[in-house]
Amino acid sequence: MKVDLEKFSRASKSDFLGNKKLKEKLKSTKPKNLDSIFLQHHEDAFSEINCLDCANCCKTTSPIFIQTDIDRLAKVFRMKSSQFIDEYLHRDEESDYVLNSSPCAFLGLDNKCLVYEDRPKACREYPHTNRKNMLGVLDLSLKNTLICPAVFKIFYEIGKDYRK
Template sequence: MGEFLEDFGKLSKSSFAQHKKMLPKLKRVKSKELDQHFAKAHEEKFQYMDCLTCANCCKTTSPIFLQTDIERLAKVFRMKPSEFTDEYLFRDADGDFVLKSAPCPFLNSDNTCLVYEERPKACREYPHTNRKNMHGILNLTLRNTLVCPVVFEIFQDFEKDFRK
């Protein structure tokens, strides 16, 4: 798996500029149609991709923790929300609460999540490719091509589908 992620990292970085050129094309697609394309691609890709074989998102990035996430996880650890925040989180440049370190402290050695049932909303929804209003998160989705092999493959396929 380490070799895969290393190759994926190199390949995704070398393809990033090409994927970025696709954004104007994707922005011209009607919103509902774009959502349908992403949702279909999401379903197809996740039929054969098991996140537990990768967990690159948990190893390299942090979700944004909403206050409700903090409160829920603080209960899991029998901490006050402020204690949980002090122990695990900091405010980033945008003022959002994110993890102090990577990989995620809740990532087990087998790539399972210690707090899976109570994980943050951003983790539940990642990689965000099956949601409504994809137009609104195209820049985020582009950045996720560097983190998630599935998002990378979706963009690779979309290069063929949206050549016009």
Template sequence: MDLLRFKQESTSDFPANKKLKDRLRRVKPKKLDEDFAQLHEDVFDELDCLDCANCCKTTSPIFLQTDIDRLAKVFRMKSSEFLDEYLHRDEEGDFVLNSSPCPFLGTDNKCLVYEDRPKACREYPHTNRKNIHGILALSLKNTLVCPAVHKIFQQIGKDYRK
């Protein structure tokens, strides 16, 4: 995956994708969920996250207390020690990683804590969930991070960019 080229393309496409996001708000929620779910399946049949891992290299998931407790147990640490070593509160008050790339990302782009990864990582990029209307702003932002989300927007734009 050529991440530099992806960054250039996704940045260039962002203004059009922002307009598309506003148009998608007018699509019936159930129809939009179905369209996104189908495109999610199609795109992930073609793309392999292990070829990219841009999300793990550039952003942080939000860590819930259950995530912190689970990972602390994996590392045989107290939750407070895990917090001190790996996390801080962002401007919204959420727990996020201290640095990028993720300290649990291996050189082969595999997650070293995959079975115990945070809920946000399990659900990313959120394009196959219900109520896409509720996360259109997040999905738009993710077009700059995830090549799959960018491709989903390109595909759905063919139907809704009128």
């Protein structure tokens, strides 16, 4: 399914307060099966949405680069880790290494990652909706409803059962 990023952006901003209420309800009720609920909706959403049709995460945000990511990518580019940092990264307000700019320097024109096999851990795990302890990443997942159409869809589907 082709993603209209402008339409998605309007819808995700419009529904953000409702999604925030859903997040608060999930945090307060702490459903025991929350991980499996998210996993099922994650699988359904990604059966319809192809990341290569979107790549909004790569176009608008930066993953956090941990030292092992930096070392691995520096090796790929045959440079020292310090050179990789100087060329591609800076520290954000939380002292994490992030990309200097958006879109990601490693995003191809076809939305394919040029370093896919060696991409940072944060990219491998994004959007974090198919993991254990979803309760612990609900704040992050709420933010991701504004970035990832699949996460937005996951919240929408879960909300059908919880917004009553």
